[in-house]
Amino acid sequence: MVKSTGTMNGTTGESRGLDEWIKLSTVLAGRFAERAAAHDREGSFPFENFSELKDAGFMRITVPAVFGGYEAPLETYLRVQEELARGDGSTALAFMMHAKLFGQQRDGPAYPEHWFAEFCRGAVEEGWTCNTVATEEGLGSPAGGGLPDTVAVERDENWVLDGRKTFTTMAPLLHYFIVLARIDDPGGGPAELANFVVYRDDPGVRIEETWDSLGMRATGSHDMVLERVRLPAERIATRRTVGSGDARGAAGTAWFALGVSATTIGVAQAALDYAAAFARERTPNSQRTIMEYPGVRSRIGRAQLLLIRSRAMVYDAARAWERRDEDGGGTAVTDRIVAAKADTLNNCIEAVDLCMRVVGGVSLQKRRPIERYYRDVRAGLHNPPIEDRAIEQLARTVLAEPAEAPQAAE
Ligand SMILES: Cc1cc2nc3c(=O)[nH]c(=O)nc-3n(C[C@H](O)[C@H](O)[C@H](O)COP(=O)(O)OP(=O)(O)OC[C@H]3O[C@@H](n4cnc5c(N)ncnc54)[C@H](O)[C@@H]3O)c2cc1C
Structure with a gap:
């Protein structure tokens, strides 16, 4: 664990509860949603969103209290990711790359103390961001x-x-x-x-x-x-x-894979919110609103089921990780994490697809946010662990083979 090197800006010990984080995240997400279409169209970076995140103290959400951060627990961080992603998936995913680093280091120190203290100082005092830059064209993941x-x-x-x-x-x-x-x-x-x-x-x-x-x-x-x-x-x-395990180990997987999952759930939730509002309003040919059609109701219900299932798995894995419940219910915690990530991605892609079918032909229009959700929800498939490696890990456990050494969590 990281030791204290003193306080910064007198902020040590400051705390925020889950409700406060959610309230703040919801307000910010509302603003992000208004800007999301333009940034998506232009492929531009949402600097103003990050400036608002910084002003609201989000850059230190997961920074340990001894370094002046809020030291939010894993579950709080995940709930915040969900909320931010309801406004803009891109902003939430990019923000996650920063926030996860501090949580992961709390649970599995990988960076030397002086560097971690510097990352914390930068986040707390300046609102500076950090991220790992590992992928290459030739290397792949x-x-x-x-x-x-x-x-x-x-x-x-x-x-x-x-x-x-x-x-x-x-x-x-x-x-x-x-x-x-x-x-x-x-x-x-x-x-x-x-x-x-x-x-x-x-x-x-x-x-x-x-x-x-x-x-x-x-x-x-x-x-x-x-x-x-x-x-x-x-x-x-x-x-x-080469060949030795990455020092971030399972902590890297917990904060990264579950962070990607929560972000993806947020995007899918935005699609379901949109589809439900649309179904309540849409009355083709002035007949019945489409929410009365059994097919529409079935798709909405099924999308909700997929989100409930995803949240159940993600938060079960998060709680197991927080308790270091190595064998809760007969399944190793790291297996629960990778299973949650793989299943969540598939569930959310399917849920957004169902929402597109609810909205119908106009779901393809660029001016509607659901078209963006349909594209954004796929991205996490390609963040580790990819499904094939997750399934391979589960198979190894079942076959009582030794686990592979942990690799980079990017
Ligand atoms: C939105 C987004 C943001 C990202 N941000 C970052 C970042 O900030 N920093 C960073 O370093 N990286 C980042 N990445 C990169 C990411 O972590 C992956 O490295 C990248 O997507 C390539 O992964 P890949 O598995 O497709 O690549 P490859 O390793 O080239 O794999 C290609 C294909 O082969 C399959 N494959 C490869 N190896 C195996 C195996 N052993 N078993 C089974 N199948 C295999 C893969 O499933 C995939 O289908 C980001 C990716 C995305 C999509």
């Missing part, structure tokens, strides 16, 4: 355990980094880029994996605005290019041999 092409070479007691990262969520705003790179052994031994703290104004760093995607278009997940970026030795935050 680092969760697969592969080696990045981005390479760090030691030279004159400095590190020199070269490479290109993809999916750098929040790239237009990020302060702390935590960049995964490979360190080759000059002696021909196995390579190492390291995370470096990089700033946008480090010479040789460039953001290329490549993010033009089907969904989550306003997350600013652009490419980060590093060309002979020279960093002092202390910028190395973590270092491990």
Whole structure:
């Protein structure tokens, strides 16, 4: 666990209850919803949403109290993710990449204390954001355990980094880029994996605005290019041999996979809210409102069932994680987490599809938010753990095979 290094701004001990967080999140989500269509259309980054999140203290929601944060529990963080995503999935997902880091470090310290204290200070005093920058075109997801092409070479007691990262969520705003790179052994031994703290104004760093995607278009997940970026030795935050487990371990999975799940539930809930309001109003040919048709009612009920099921699994897994209930009900907590994520993504995609059918042909119109929900709800499929790896993990447990070493949680 992280030890106290003193208080900051006299904010230590300040707390907010779940109700207060939900109330604040709902207000912000309402504003985000008004801006979401324009950012989605233009693929622009919602700076004003992040400025409002900062002003409302959200940048320190999960930061430990000893560093001046609110130290919100996992369940509170998930409820906040849901609410924010009801307004704008992109903003919620991007925000999650920041918030999860502090929760994960509370539960499974991976970054050295001095760096974590710096991330906390930045979040609390300046409202600065951080995120891990691991994925690459050639590597794909680092969760697969592969080696990045981005390479760090030691030279004159400095590190020199070269490479290109993809999916750098929040790239237009990020302060702390935590960049995964490979360190080759000059002696021909196995390579190492390291995370470096990089700033946008480090010479040789460039953001290329490549993010033009089907969904989550306003997350600013652009490419980060590093060309002979020279960093002092202390910028190395973590270092491990290839094949050893990621230090974030199960904590990384808990805060990341459940965060993605809650965000996805929020998007699907927005679609259901829209479909229900539409069904109550829509009266084709001045006959009956469509909510009276059995097919429409069935789709609305089924979408709700899928959301209830998703929440049940996500919050069950979250509570099990908080209790470190390693074998609650006969299922290991990490298995409950990955199962919840895989099932939630499928449930929410299906739920939004049902909502589209409720709304009918006009659901395809760009001017309606449901069309955006239909695209946004898919994105989390490609955040780890992907379904195949989740199912493989479950199979290993059932077959009494040893668990794989935890990999990156991006
Ligand atoms: C909206 C969004 C935001 C993101 N933000 C970030 C971020 O901030 N930082 C970051 O580092 N990354 C980020 N990512 C990247 C993400 O974490 C993945 O690395 C990326 O989506 C590629 O994953 P993949 O599994 O499709 O890629 P690949 O590893 O290339 O896999 C390609 C395909 O092969 C399958 N596959 C690969 N390996 C296996 C295996 N072992 N078993 C079974 N199937 C396998 C996959 O299922 C997939 O279908 C983001 C992604 C999205 C969509």
